[in-house]
Amino acid sequence: MGIRVGIPRALLYYRYYPAWKTFFNALQAEVVLSPETNKEILDAGVRLAVEEACLPVKIYLGHLACLRDRGADLIFVPRVVAVEEKKYFCPKILGLPEIARCSVPGLPELLTVEVNMRKKARKVISCLKKAAAVFDCRPGTAEKAIRAASKAQKRYGLAMSRGGLTPADYLNGVQSAANNHRRLKVGVLGHAYNIYDLFLSMNIIGKLKDLGAEVITTEMLSFEAVRAGQECFSKESFWTFGHELLGAAGYFHKKGIIEGLVLVASFGCGPDSLICELVERYYRRRQEIPVLLITLDEHTGEAGVVTRLEAFVDMLQWRRQTL
Ligand code: SF4
Structure with a gap:
């Protein structure tokens, strides 16, 4: 069985899940998705978060706790800074890895990739390759996984916009x-x-x-x-x-x-x-x-x-x- 990578069904899941799932599956990892948000997840998130956090971040923390309890080996918590020129994600999304580590005790290792299109595209690719190295695949698998993920994301975008x-x-x-x-x-x-x-x-x-x-x-x-x-x-x-x-x-x-x-x-x-x-x-x-x-x-x-x-x-x- 491959490494079990947990993905919280919250925040950027709705935007990038097809790409993430394709990427990890291509690396022979098993994707463990947290369930649909429910009262238990919300209550856990509210207990873990600071009072000032917005509701979606509270819910995200509840999903992290759920994945921890389900025994994921790693949890994917990317730091998405920018995906286009001169536009940024909100500071809470930029700081998600730190918020996660400080708020949810007992988490397994977090797999963090920085996506920052303000930097050269090759920097993002090298971050993805670094993340892929954790899965100990054959040479060339990381590049294939990145290509497959990018195609999956394109299909997802077109299914919505067209x-x-x-x-x-x-x-x-x-x-x-x-x-x-x-x-x-x-x-x-x-x-x-x-x-x-x-x-x-x-x-x-x-x-x-x-x-x-x-x-x-x-x-x-x-x-x-x-x-x-x-x-x-x-x-x-x-x-x-x-x-x-x-x-x-x-x-x-x-x-x-x-x-x-x-x-x-x-x-x-x-x-x-x-x-x-x-x-x-x-x-x-x-x-x-x-x-x-x-x-x-x-x-x-x-x-x-x-x-x-x-x-x-x-x-x-x-x-x-x-x-
Ligand atoms: S934009 Fe930032 S502060 Fe607003 S809901 Fe999303 S994560 Fe929370």
């Missing part, structure tokens, strides 16, 4: 999106680890679909569409997530492809407090598309979220019939 799938659809093996052009079009904007984690988000996307809406998210847009949408705002965000959320908000509005927008923010998230405010102001000034802001924390009640979503969708239906 195929209209969400990360959750793709990761659950859904092959094609079922679009119905008569349904209400609702944009849902938030970090992937918030809106696709069923427990954390209380399945906001599923509930909107049940209420008759077709949901459009940032991941379904191409890189070019996000860049074009960002131009609607006077300043570019230097946070990767902020850039994507502003870009999607601008693009949705500019192209008139949504009838309502649901913004999902995390309590305790600095970037969200700024970005959501900018998006809300932008939409409010134009008064064309209603916006619903939902802030999630560990105390958010499902009943309240359902009531707000139902009222929002009713209002959108009413607008469609009367305007």
